[in-house]
Amino acid sequence: MSADGPPQGAKAPSGGSAAHEVASVGATYIGRFAPSPTGLLHAGSLVAALASWLDARARGGRWLVRIEDVDTPRCVPGAAETILEQLAACSLIPDEAPVWQSRRGDFYQQALDRLVARGDAYPCACSRKDIELALAGQGRSHERHAELVYPGTCRHGLGGRPARAWRFRTRDEIVTWQDRRLGPQQQDVGREVGDFVLRRADGLWAYQLAVVVDDGLQGVTHVVRGEDLADNTARQILLQRALGLPTPGYLHTPLVLGANGEKLSKQNGALPLDLRDPLHALNAAARTLGLAEAQGPVTHALGAWQARWRDSYNRPGD
Ligand SMILES: [Zn+2]
Numbered sequence: 001m002s003a004d005g006p007p008q009g010a011k012a013p014s015g016g017s018a019a020h021e022v023a024s025v026g027a028t029y030i031g032r033f034a035p036s037p038t039g040l041l042h043a044g045s046l047v048a049a050l051a052s053w054l055d056a057r058a059r060g061g062r063w064l065v066r067i068e069d070v071d072t073p074r075c076v077p078g079a080a081e082t083i084l085e086q087l088a089a090c091s092l093i094p095d096e097a098p099v100w101q102s103r104r105g106d107f108y109q110q111a112l113d114r115l116v117a118r119g120d121a122y123p124c125a126c127s128r129k130d131i132e133l134a135l136a137g138q139g140r141s142h143e144r145h146a147e148l149v150y151p152g153t154c155r156h157g158l159g160g161r162p163a164r165a166w167r168f169r170t171r172d173e174i175v176t177w178q179d180r181r182l183g184p185q186q187q188d189v190g191r192e193v194g195d196f197v198l199r200r201a202d203g204l205w206a207y208q209l210a211v212v213v214d215d216g217l218q219g220v221t222h223v224v225r226g227e228d229l230a231d232n233t234a235r236q237i238l239l240q241r242a243l244g245l246p247t248p249g250y251l252h253t254p255l256v257l258g259a260n261g262e263k264l265s266k267q268n269g270a271l272p273l274d275l276r277d278p279l280h281a282l283n284a285a286a287r288t289l290g291l292a293e294a295q296g297p298v299t300h301a302l303g304a305w306q307a308r309w310r311d312s313y314n315r316p317g318d
Pocket of ligand 1: 123124125126152153154155
């Protein structure tokens with residue numbers, strides 16, 4: 001078992017799971033930054049890193065880093081180590097050794113087993129082509145972010161076809177939550193997304209399941225991340241409820257836009273952070289968060305932003 005394996009004495013996912021017990025301890029703030037090592041930190045991802053760090057520090061909480069390398073074919077070898085070096089160069093140091101999702105498959109399997117036992121997950125035999133044909137047969141060609149809304153073909157059995165993936169069984173309900181920056185949010189997951197994938201046909205764990213299980217196991221109380229991830233929140237809340245995990249608070253931070261007006265990413269020219277001048281990079285991230293520029297050294301600037309963050313981003317009930 002790796003260092004990230006289940007703790008000694010962790011119980012099987014029946015009744016009160018280890019995940020539930022860890023997550024329900026106390027009211028201590030625990031935040032996290034969870035980069036995917038599909039590339040290095042750039043100006044956009046530093047905004048989420050800085051915001052999550054400031055929010056944790058401003059509340060006297062703990063700040064964790066989790067390497068979200070569950071989609072292994074997309075990960076760049078060595079990128080995770082470099083991301084940790086980039087964070088360290090910006091004096092953003094996690095309070096615990098980072099965990100790596102690629103080493104935590106046992107936890108995700110336990111959670112899937114639990115969902116299956118509850119009737120909240122079921123196997124799916126459909127290929128993308130099958131789903132397209134089923135949607136066309138229903139007179140629906142609706143696409144959402146190029147993702148097809150699953151038509152529910154395998155909800156009542158596989159009809160003798162081999163299982164490819166596992167899906168979460170959505171109910172007829174609208175999920176609502178409060179985002180500290182975006183305000184009240186809602187999504188009808190069943191209608192807008194459909195029964196979503198938990199384990200992919202290629203055997204890899206889906207982002208949604210891994211995030212929810214890890215936030216629960218790590219006792220994360222506050223999620224601070226980029227606004228491009230806000231759309232995942234309703235699915236994650238459904239999974240938290242099904243797994244008996246508490247729902248953290250949410251704050252989705254502004255995105256840095258690339259020259260083409262879209263979210264800054266490797267694909268539209270984001271450059272890795274220039275570690276020769278971390279204060280310059282941090283000042284740019286701070287401006288995106290509405291914080292005034294601060295003078296060096298870096299630790300002094302971080303302290304100044306922390307005080308301003310405490311004044312501007314903390315409202316009662318957040
Ligand atoms: Zn199916």
